[in-house]
Amino acid sequence: MSTDLIAEARRQTEICNACRYCEGFCSVFPALTRQKAFADGDISHLANLCHNCRGCYYSCQYTEPHEFALNFPAALAEVRQDSWERLAWPQPLARRFHDSGVALGVVAAATFALVFALLQMMKPTSGEGFYAYFSHNAMVALFAPAFLLPLAAVAISLRRYWAETGGTRLRWRNVVGGFRAAANMKNLNGGQGQGCNFEDEDRYTDTRRWLHQAVMYGFLLCFASTSSGTILHYLFDMQAPYSFFSLPKLLGVPGGILLTIGTVGLAWFKTKADPKLGAQRVWGGEMGFIVLLGATGFTGLALYAATGTALVPVMLAVHLGFVLAFFLLLPYSKMVHGFYRLSALMIEDQKQGISK
Numbered sequence: 001m002s003t004d005l006i007a008e009a010r011r012q013t014e015i016c017n018a019c020r021y022c023e024g025f026c027s028v029f030p031a032l033t034r035q036k037a038f039a040d041g042d043i044s045h046l047a048n049l050c051h052n053c054r055g056c057y058y059s060c061q062y063t064e065p066h067e068f069a070l071n072f073p074a075a076l077a078e079v080r081q082d083s084w085e086r087l088a089w090p091q092p093l094a095r096r097f098h099d100s101g102v103a104l105g106v107v108a109a110a111t112f113a114l115v116f117a118l119l120q121m122m123k124p125t126s127g128e129g130f131y132a133y134f135s136h137n138a139m140v141a142l143f144a145p146a147f148l149l150p151l152a153a154v155a156i157s158l159r160r161y162w163a164e165t166g167g168t169r170l171r172w173r174n175v176v177g178g179f180r181a182a183a184n185m186k187n188l189n190g191g192q193g194q195g196c197n198f199e200d201e202d203r204y205t206d207t208r209r210w211l212h213q214a215v216m217y218g219f220l221l222c223f224a225s226t227s228s229g230t231i232l233h234y235l236f237d238m239q240a241p242y243s244f245f246s247l248p249k250l251l252g253v254p255g256g257i258l259l260t261i262g263t264v265g266l267a268w269f270k271t272k273a274d275p276k277l278g279a280q281r282v283w284g285g286e287m288g289f290i291v292l293l294g295a296t297g298f299t300g301l302a303l304y305a306a307t308g309t310a311l312v313p314v315m316l317a318v319h320l321g322f323v324l325a326f327f328l329l330l331p332y333s334k335m336v337h338g339f340y341r342l343s344a345l346m347i348e349d350q351k352q353g354i355s356k
């Protein structure tokens, strides 16, 4: 654990605990007012609860040039980032992605796309649609471990996080409470529904929250689309590509559109927001995550648009390259924020007794 980062966040937490001006902004303040002293794990919990809305920075009377030099969003962002890298398994990979995310994401996706293009030379002797280029068995052999191994790595990190923050056995209602807080992203609404200050300094806006929801629900729709395709394949012997009025397309097309619009918006906001109020070192890694996610959605849509044309094999290789890169890098990219933040919201629901 980086003692300097924790010590600085603890110093600022103690000042906030004495001041309490920002009490109604988010879940962090009710959480910190429960205690007078903060163990290292308590600071990690507060950091993962913070949604970096930046409201507390722009309202604070103790920011520089005041001698207290408060920058609470940045202090918590640094600790949060450190927790994701420190608790990741295997750990060195996480630091590498966060340091040079765009390059790593693009190189990984391009390499995998090339491998998929080369694999097309060994075309299966039978098969229709996409399976005319890769056999179904080859796809399953590649993507099943590429999906399950990263999830196992995330589970190991979350276990470590849970131990560090002193999380105890949750009740179902706390799990539901955590999901509810994530589903409407209540900690990005500024406390009164006025929105956050991320991209526009002290002006409130809800756009970031809506863009995030577009990305999150877009991703979940794409995931549901792929899962429904798997069910159709195995249980109903129906093979891809599917028609527009099929479950995979009805879920996947809106999902891809939401994912693409949302990621373009979030990437744009990132270039406008003040980097000093976040974890500055990992700006590139965060951008890499957004690019990888957006490209996965966009290339899926492009593959659909290319149906029936000579571009299908190229688009298939490119799309599968991005999907594989996204999943393999998942435990080391900012994608882990969803798992950690969801855990923090559930733990907080339990500690505050929100869902009774």
Ligand code: HEM
Pocket: 050, 051, 052, 182, 188, 212, 215, 216, 219, 263, 266, 270, 286, 287, 289, 290, 293, 334, 337, 338, 339, 341, 342
């Ligand atoms: C499960 C609960 C989730 C929670 C509580 C959550 C929360 C957040 C918050 C608070 C932010 C803004 C603060 C920050 O930049 O760190 C954020 C950023 C983001 N989230 Fe989520 N998220 C969740 C799941 C997801 C999912 C499933 C996706 C898509 C796969 C996603 C994609 C993004 C993206 C692209 C960003 C922008 C990153 C950036 O600006 O650096 N989130 N999330």
Ligand code: SF4
Pocket: 015, 016, 017, 019, 020, 021, 022, 023, 056, 057, 059, 060, 061, 062, 070, 072
């Ligand atoms: S961020 Fe500033 S104004 Fe808000 S509680 Fe902390 S010290 Fe007070």
Ligand code: SF4
Pocket: 022, 025, 026, 027, 028, 029, 049, 050, 051, 052, 053, 054, 055, 056, 057, 072, 073, 076, 187
């Ligand atoms: S940045 Fe926003 S979410 Fe984080 S502590 Fe400040 S007010 Fe709360």
